[in-house]
Amino acid sequence: MSNRLIKNKTCVVVGASHAGVNCAFALRREGWDGDIILYDADPLLPYHRPPLSKAYLTSDDGIDKNLLKSAESYDKEGISLNLGVSVKAIDRTHKNIILGDGSVQSYDKLVVATGARPIIPSIPGLANSNNAIPLRTATDVANIRHAVKNSNKKLVVVIGGGYIGLETAASLKKLGAKVTVLEREERILARVTAPEMSAFFQNLHLENGVEICTNKNVIAIETNNGEKIVCCDDGTCYPTDIIIIGVGIFVNKELxxxxGLDIENGIKVDETAKTNDEDIYAIGDCTFHYNPHYGRYIRLESVQNAVDQAKVAATSICGKETRYDTIPWFWSDQYDVKLQMVGLSQGYDQVIVRKENNDNKCLSFWYFKGEILLAVDAVNNAKAYVYGTKLIKSGERINKEKLLDCEEDLKIAHLISPINS
Structure with a gap:
């Protein structure tokens, strides 16, 4: 699409988190000369989300220290940023969106970047319990900080042992809280990683004074003489001042x-982030997209996916050939541990655990399906993360015996097996 064709055109982006903001700025870089209009229901300037459960929670910083872009950047690029504004409908026939106040905004191209929202489980007593807080937005973090600061006992129960729950537990421990994590499954991180990795993080939290309790299905929140008590179906109870809810997310797909856009575990999009409507794209946490490397549709909740899809959508909207073909990567910071993950481990039939120089805090988990390397989880081990990324992309066969030999230095050339071996 030439500049002549995209002049005097309007691209509307619904959602101004990582995906939406990066798409707006990428549109300008790719040559979109028309209007770019961003809408978001959050009244705050768009901010980084990963630090919310980590460094941002433990600091006293305001949101201005955590912004995706400065306010001046939007003006400089001619991007109209509309905050605290909800979008209640998309009219595909007339190519416009209907805002919360009933006003209408037309579009030539529309990008849906509506993300996700936390699941609030229907536990009796939870809705009426003060200081029961999810962690998804900067406002949630402000509420958690305030609750901890004003709590005498600083007793915290985290419901959910996924990455958000564990990161929040680690951060709250730094703030001086006494933290208990309740996980419904038989192990923490059960849906996303191997038992060996679950055991590593369980031990890490125990070493740092956080109690991890698995097979705990919360069935009620009771109040006794002003004290909140979290009750589980096995009869155990946990007194607390603050409850953190970290049991997962709902995709914001209702709009x-x-x-009438195709929905399948999110908003279904093709390799250019386009929906079943030629003029509507979707990006970020809300999408269900095809990943050529793994040969299947997937939905990812990650900044990497949001940013990469944003670039692909912007490039496609500007009429240039492109396709999404990225190996997913993620990270998590807990205490003195940096976890870097690359690839998707679902479907693995073997996991190889490698410790560097017998260091229990520098190791890596290599997930295989047969001879195919699917994913690598690297703990305080940037080299394993980098090599793992290269090997997943190349598809080269790995010598598992050398990988297992922790006495041998981790070198990518040593790991590759001859084709005929």
């Missing part, structure tokens, strides 16, 4: 669904 797209009502507009």
């Amino acid at each position: 797209a669904m009502a507009a």
Whole structure:
């Protein structure tokens, strides 16, 4: 699409987190000369989300220290940023969106970047319990900080032993809280990693004074003489001042669904981030997209995916050939541990655990399906993360015996097996 064709055109982006903001700025870089209009229901300037459960929670910084872009950047690029504004409908026939106040904004191209929201489980007593807080937004973090600061006992129960729950537990421990994590499954991180990795993080939290309790299904929140008590179906109870809810997310797909866009575990998009409507794209946590490397559709909750899809959508909207073909990567910071993950481990039939120089805090987990390397989880081990990324991309066969030999230095050339071996 030439500049002549995209002049005097309007691209509307619904959602101004990582995906939406990066798409707006990428549109300008790719040559979109028309209007770019961003809408988001959050009244705050768009901010980085990964630090919310980590460094941002433990600091006294305001949101201005955590912004995706400065306010001046939007003005400089001619991007209209509209905050605290909800979008209630998409009218595909007339190519416009209906805002919360009933006003209408037309579009030539529309990008849906509505993300996700935390699941608030229907536990009796939870809705009426003060200081029961999810962690998804900067406002949530402000509420958690305030609750901890004003709590005498600083007793915290985290419901959910996924990455968000564990990162929040680690951060709250730094703030002086006494933290208990309740996980419904038989192990923490059960849906995303191997038992060996779950055991590593369980031990890490225990070493740092956080109690991890698995097979705990919370069935009620009771109040006794002003004290909150979290009750589980096995009869155990946990007194607390603050409850952190970290049991997962709902995709914000209602807007797209009502507009008749294809929905399948999110908003279904092709390799250019385009929906079943030629003029509507979707990006970020809300999308269900095809990954050529793994040969299947997936939905990812990660900044990497949000940023990469944003660039692909912007490039496609500007009429240039492109396709999404990225190896997913993630990270998590807990205490003195930096976890870097690359690839998707689902479907693995073997996991190799490698410790560097017998260091229990520098190791890596290599997930295989047969001879195919699917993913690598690297703990305080940037070299394993880098090599793992290269090997997943190349598809080269790995010598598992050398990988297992922790006495041998981790070198990518040593790990590659001859083709005929």
